[in-house]
Amino acid sequence: SPLDLTSTSTPQLQSSPPAPSLPHLTPTGSAHMVSISTKTPTVRTAIAVGTVSFSNPTPLSLIRTNSLKKGDVLSVARIAGIMAAKMCPEIIPLCHPITLSHVGVELFLRDPDVNADIGGEMKANLAHWGEVGIEAKVECTGATGVEMEALTAVMGAGLTVVDMCKAVDKGMRIEGVRVVVKEGGRSGAWRE
Numbered sequence: 001s002p003l004d005l006t007s008t009s010t011p012q013l014q015s016s017p018p019a020p021s022l023p024h025l026t027p028t029g030s031a032h033m034v035s036i037s038t039k040t041p042t043v044r045t046a047i048a049v050g051t052v053s054f055s056n057p058t059p060l061s062l063i064r065t066n067s068l069k070k071g072d073v074l075s076v077a078r079i080a081g082i083m084a085a086k087m088c089p090e091i092i093p094l095c096h097p098i099t100l101s102h103v104g105v106e107l108f109l110r111d112p113d114v115n116a117d118i119g120g121e122m123k124a125n126l127a128h129w130g131e132v133g134i135e136a137k138v139e140c141t142g143a144t145g146v147e148m149e150a151l152t153a154v155m156g157a158g159l160t161v162v163d164m165c166k167a168v169d170k171g172m173r174i175e176g177v178r179v180v181v182k183e184g185g186r187s188g189a190w191r192e
Contacts, residue, residue: 024094033094039143044184048150048177051110052132052161055171060109060130062168070164074107074132077160081105084156085138085149095148102139103149105157107132132161147179 023034054060062068070076082103089097110131136153138146158174165172180192 031094033096034144036096036143039186041141041143042184043139043141044145045137045139045181046145046147046150046179046183047135047137047181048147048154048179049136050134050154050158050177051175052134052158052165053173053175054129054131054165054169055173056169057112057129058168059165059172060112063109063132063165068164069167073161073164074109076164077107077132077134077157078105080160081134081136081153081157085136085153088149088152091152092148096144098140098142098144098146098149100138100140100146100149102137103153104137105153106135107157107161109133132158134158134161145182145185147182150179151177 024031026032059068063073066072082105084091085103085105086100089095110133112130113128134154134157136150136157138150138153140146154177155174158177162172162174178192182190
C-alpha cells in the first residue's frame with residue numbers, strides 16, 4: 001500500500017518505482033521512433049541464436065555432402081544473415097539506421113538426437129532429425145543497441161536454410177530465436 005499507516009503522524013505517500021512502459025509509444029499510445037539524440041555513443045554488442053530443426057533426415061545429409069540443388073546452404077545462409085542485419089531498419093519500422101562495425105554469423109550442424117527414440121516412439125520435438133544452429137554477433141559504436149540487428153541476422157540465415165531445403169523437408173521449424181548477450185549502453189551487460 002502506498003500509505004504508511006503505522007505512523008501516528010499524518011499519512012505520507014511512499015515513493016514507488018515508475019511503472020514500466022514501452023518506449024516506442026507516446027503517452028496517447030501512438031507509435032514513434034525513440035529519440036537517441038542525447039545518448040552517449042558506446043561500444044554495443046548483441047549476440048542472438050536460433051535453430052532450424054528438420055522433420056526428416058534428408059536435409060542434414062544433403063547439407064553435409066553439399067548436394068542440394070541450390071548450392072552450399074551454410075555459406076549462402078551466412079551471407080543472408082549478414083545482409084539481413086544490415087537491412088534491419090528497412091524491415092523493422094522503428095529501428096534506427098546505424099553504422100554496424102561488425103556482423104558475424106556462424107552456422108553449425110547438430111547431429112540427430114540419439115535419445116529421441118525411446119521405446120520405439122519418437123519424441124514430439126524435431127531434434128531427432130538434426131538441426132542447423134545459428135549464432136549472430138553484431139557490434140557498433142553508437143547511441144542505440146544492436147539487438148534487433150542480431151535477431152534479424154539469425155532470422156535471415158534461418159529463413160535461407162528453410163528456403164534452400166524446402167524441396168526435401170516441408171516440416172522444418174525455426175525455433176528458439178532470442179538474444180543471449182547484450183553489452184554496452186546505459187543498462188550495461190546482460191546475459192541469458
